[in-house]
Amino acid sequence: xxxxxxxxxxxxxxxPVALLGAWQLAVMANNGLNVLPTPMEIGRALVESFVEGxxxxxxxxxFAAALASWGICLLVGxxxxxxxxxxxxxxxxxxxxxxxxxxxxxxxxxxxxxxVFGFSWRTEITVTVFAxxxxxxxxxxxxxxxxxxxIFEVAATLHLGKWHTLRSVAMPAAFSQILVGARxxxxxxxxxxxxxxxxxxxxxxxxxxVSAQEAMRASETFAYLFAIGVLGVCANxxxxxxxRRLLPGLAQAS
Amino acid sequence: xxxxxxxxxRAEVSLxxxxxxxxxxxxxxxxxxxxxxxxxxxxxxxxxxxxxxVLGGFCAPTSGTVLYEGKAFRSPAEGVVTVFQDYGNxxxxxxxxxxxxxxxxxxxxxxxxxxxxxxxxxxxxxxKKAELEYPAKLSGGMQQRLQIARALALQPKVLLxxxxxxxxxxxxxxxxxxxxxxxxxxTGATIVFITHDVDEAIYxxxxxxxxxxxxxxxxxxxxxxxxxxRDQISTKEMPEYLHARHELLERLHGAAR
Amino acid sequence: MNxxxxxLLSLATPVALLCVWEALGNRASPxxxxxxxxxxxxxxxxxxxxxxxxxxxxxxxxxxxxFIAGVxxxxxxAILGAxxxxxxxxxxxxxxxxxxxxxxxVPVAMLLIGSGTVLGATVVSLAALWPILLNVLQxxxxxxxTLIHTGQTLRIxxxxxxxxxxxxxxxxxxxxxxxxxxxxxxIVALLVEMLATRPGIGRMLLSAQRDFDAPAVFALLxxxxxxxxxxxxxxESLDRYVSKKxxxxxx
Numbered sequence: 001x002x003x004x005x006x007x008x009x010x011x012x013x014x015x016p017v018a019l020l021g022a023w024q025l026a027v028m029a030n031n032g033l034n035v036l037p038t039p040m041e042i043g044r045a046l047v048e049s050f051v052e053g054x055x056x057x058x059x060x061x062x063f064a065a066a067l068a069s070w071g072i073c074l075l076v077g078x079x080x081x082x083x084x085x086x087x088x089x090x091x092x093x094x095x096x097x098x099x100x101x102x103x104x105x106x107x108x109x110x111x112x113x114x115x116v117f118g119f120s121w122r123t124e125i126t127v128t129v130f131a132x133x134x135x136x137x138x139x140x141x142x143x144x145x146x147x148x149x150x151i152f153e154v155a156a157t158l159h160l161g162k163w164h165t166l167r168s169v170a171m172p173a174a175f176s177q178i179l180v181g182a183r184x185x186x187x188x189x190x191x192x193x194x195x196x197x198x199x200x201x202x203x204x205x206x207x208x209x210v211s212a213q214e215a216m217r218a219s220e221t222f223a224y225l226f227a228i229g230v231l232g233v234c235a236n237x238x239x240x241x242x243x244r245r246l247l248p249g250l251a252q253a254s
Numbered sequence: 255x256x257x258x259x260x261x262x263x264r265a266e267v268s269l270x271x272x273x274x275x276x277x278x279x280x281x282x283x284x285x286x287x288x289x290x291x292x293x294x295x296x297x298x299x300x301x302x303x304x305x306x307x308v309l310g311g312f313c314a315p316t317s318g319t320v321l322y323e324g325k326a327f328r329s330p331a332e333g334v335v336t337v338f339q340d341y342g343n344x345x346x347x348x349x350x351x352x353x354x355x356x357x358x359x360x361x362x363x364x365x366x367x368x369x370x371x372x373x374x375x376x377x378x379x380x381x382k383k384a385e386l387e388y389p390a391k392l393s394g395g396m397q398q399r400l401q402i403a404r405a406l407a408l409q410p411k412v413l414l415x416x417x418x419x420x421x422x423x424x425x426x427x428x429x430x431x432x433x434x435x436x437x438x439x440x441t442g443a444t445i446v447f448i449t450h451d452v453d454e455a456i457y458x459x460x461x462x463x464x465x466x467x468x469x470x471x472x473x474x475x476x477x478x479x480x481x482x483x484r485d486q487i488s489t490k491e492m493p494e495y496l497h498a499r500h501e502l503l504e505r506l507h508g509a510a511r
Numbered sequence: 512m513n514x515x516x517x518x519l520l521s522l523a524t525p526v527a528l529l530c531v532w533e534a535l536g537n538r539a540s541p542x543x544x545x546x547x548x549x550x551x552x553x554x555x556x557x558x559x560x561x562x563x564x565x566x567x568x569x570x571x572x573x574x575x576x577x578f579i580a581g582v583x584x585x586x587x588x589a590i591l592g593a594x595x596x597x598x599x600x601x602x603x604x605x606x607x608x609x610x611x612x613x614x615x616x617v618p619v620a621m622l623l624i625g626s627g628t629v630l631g632a633t634v635v636s637l638a639a640l641w642p643i644l645l646n647v648l649q650x651x652x653x654x655x656x657t658l659i660h661t662g663q664t665l666r667i668x669x670x671x672x673x674x675x676x677x678x679x680x681x682x683x684x685x686x687x688x689x690x691x692x693x694x695x696x697x698i699v700a701l702l703v704e705m706l707a708t709r710p711g712i713g714r715m716l717l718s719a720q721r722d723f724d725a726p727a728v729f730a731l732l733x734x735x736x737x738x739x740x741x742x743x744x745x746x747e748s749l750d751r752y753v754s755k756k757x758x759x760x761x762x
Contacts, residue, residue: 008599008600011596011599011600012599012600012601012602012603012604014600015600015601015604016603016604016607019604036623089520092517092520092521093520093521093523093524094521094524095521096521096522096524096525097521097524097525097528099740100525100736100740103694103736103739103740103742103743104732104735104736104739105694105697105698105701105735105739106698107614107698107701107702107705107713108701108712108713108716108731108732108735109732110705111716111717111719111720111728111732112720112728112729112732114720115541115542115720115723115725115728116542190612191612191614194612194614194615195612195614195615195702198614198615198617198618198702198706199702199705199706199717206615209615209618210618210706212618213618213619213621213622216622218622221618221619221622222619225611225615225616225618225619228611228612228615229607229610229611232610232611232612233607233610
């Protein structure tokens with residue numbers, strides 16, 4: 001790195017370091033601002049929860065729930081979106097329906113899901129799927145609609161069946177667009193899982209967060225908050241990595 | 255008529271345009287014979303591509319009849335395959351050459367039979383060596399050959415080709431022209447071939463039809479009566495060839511005036 | 512298909528679904544009561560006035576917070592964005608802060624601020640702040656320098672510069688930020704009401720669920736749905752209005 005980029009990097013660390021330092025000093029100077037823990041106390045709580053195994057177990061639950069929900073979103077959302085892009089009549093039929101359901105906030109759905117499934121993982125997954133499937137449906141539809149007409153004429157002249165066309169021609173061609181929706185959906189799955197855990201399923205990082213808060217364990221609360229942030233960053237990064245590795249043929253097309 | 259593969263009677267095609275509907279083709283009476291190599295020439299805007307699309311099942315005539323093997327059709331007919339000019343958009347970039355060729359037949363046959371058919375098609379166009387490459391790695395000529403191989407894998411009765419060699423350089427064009435005649439000889443397919451290149455039309459075709467005017471109509475028809483075996487040098491020096499060429503060019507430019 | 516049949520067709524699906532539900536539904540069902548029961552429940556809640564109060568409470572929080580977030584976000588975004596050095600330096604920190612999901616801030620805020628009236632506005636404002644701030648920051652950074660130089664060359668007043676160069680360039684991004692921020696504000700507001708039992712639709716939803724009052728849950732859910740649709744529509748209209756007045760601004 002050149003000296004200017006060193007300076008640049010240095011400046012970027014300036015703010016977080018300054019903030020954390022000010023935080024630490026402010027709390028120490030005020031004899032513990034009642035509830036606000038110092039960054040160091042948070043760090044300690046993080047390590048403790050981690051070592052105890054609780055943090056990891058909770059993170060695993062949240063990640064598993066998000067992944068399962070995402071899987072369902074993929075299995076249902078992509079075909080549905082592609083069908084919407086292919087069959088104009090279907091699209092017309094469902095357009096209003098989708099526009100009414102899409103803006104429903106996940107939070108508002110949780111009480112209904114609890115009514116139906118109780119406080120369980122079913123609630124968590126149902127709510128998460130419902131909230132996160134839309135980007136996938138919309139981007140799959142957009143992917144199909146954005147395809148060059150020629151591709152479909154090729155399918156027609158080669159006498160490919162409708163399913164064969166969708167699976168072998170349209171879907172790979174729409175892949176890069178679908179991928180955008182899939183990534184968005186994945187981030188949403190993580191967030192909504194956590195929210196569902198806060199109010200609808202006593203498990204995972206969301207539940208850990210709320211429990212710590214209800215028990216007035218401030219450092220632990222912050223620690224869980226930090227863990228949620230880290231899980232999000234890591235999971236999204238991992239997803240990008242996996243996609244690049246697992247689908248090289250489609251890299252030819254993108 | 256059962257000797258005609260395609261039969262058009264007073265066919266007319268109108269398409270929506272920016273200013274309402276426009277009549278693209280009018281009064282088309284055309285019979286395409288079995289195993290015939292028919293070339294369509296004409297200036298731009300005379301409806302050559304539209305006519306091919308009608309034969310290909312992508313576009314229905316607004317009036318008149320178009321029959322394939324005596325029956326009307328509203329989508330690509332069984333046994334008819336179109337080869338497009340823009341091979342870049344027509345090939346699947348995420349499949350290898352082999353897999354691209356397989357596209358039209360993989361759901362109908364499998365295993366050794368499938369492999370055999372792919373091999374035959376690749377051999378016909380001379381792409382066997384590149385079978386594991388991706389289309390992006392191929393030259394323009396090879397990509398177009400790939401598209402042709404993919405069409406041939408279906409063992410079609412009719413090949414409709416829309417200026418397939420238009421984007422290629424002269425040498426590749428010449429090579430592919432000869433290859434195409436050989437393919438027709440060995441497969442017995444009927445070919446309808448669009449080109450704006452008069453030389454290509456006469457060299458390749460048993461019959462050349464000139465479309466002219468707007469809306470397009472069949473202005474002329476020529477049978478160059480060239481021998482079955484042709485080559486790029488001596489055939490083009492034959493008096494029949496030169497005569498046909500002269501006539502066609504005259505009519506083409508006359509029609510343009 | 513032209514316009515009219517198309518609209519009717521898309522209307523048909525939800526209407527048909529509701530009709531089938533009404534016809535086949537079991538009135539006493541604990542989880543899927545027919546739509547008429549929702550209406551009855553809503554009517555009852557309207558009669559006692561609780562529904563209106565709850566809606567007002569939630570909307571007030573959302574609107575107030577959006578206003579605060581809008582003003583603060585625009586100001587901060589513009590100021591930070593105007594100085595490339597600063598915006599560059601704060602970018603990674605902001606990126607990290609942005610990846611913390613806003614709903615998760617709620618318990619933390621409850622710890623620090625308590626569950627009083629200030630909680631709602633504070634947390635929701637904070638949540639709504641980010642999309643607006645980041646959008647405005649980005650838009651300010653992308654104002655073409657030539658445009659700024661033009662302002663300087665023509666020696667126009669600061670007020671004129673702001674009104675004629677900065678505002679038109681930034682306004683679309685403010686709206687884009689609002690379109691993300693307002694739905695987010697609704698979500699966080701509802702969550703605050705649920706976790707901290709603050710008055711609003713969220714709290715009503717929670718108590719309806721605890722009472723196993725399925726029609727009430729559906730009625731409240733529909734209310735939230737209507738609010739969402741209404742908000743969406745309002746923002747879209749605003750977007751279109753601004754786009755018409757300020758055509759060709761790159762987003």
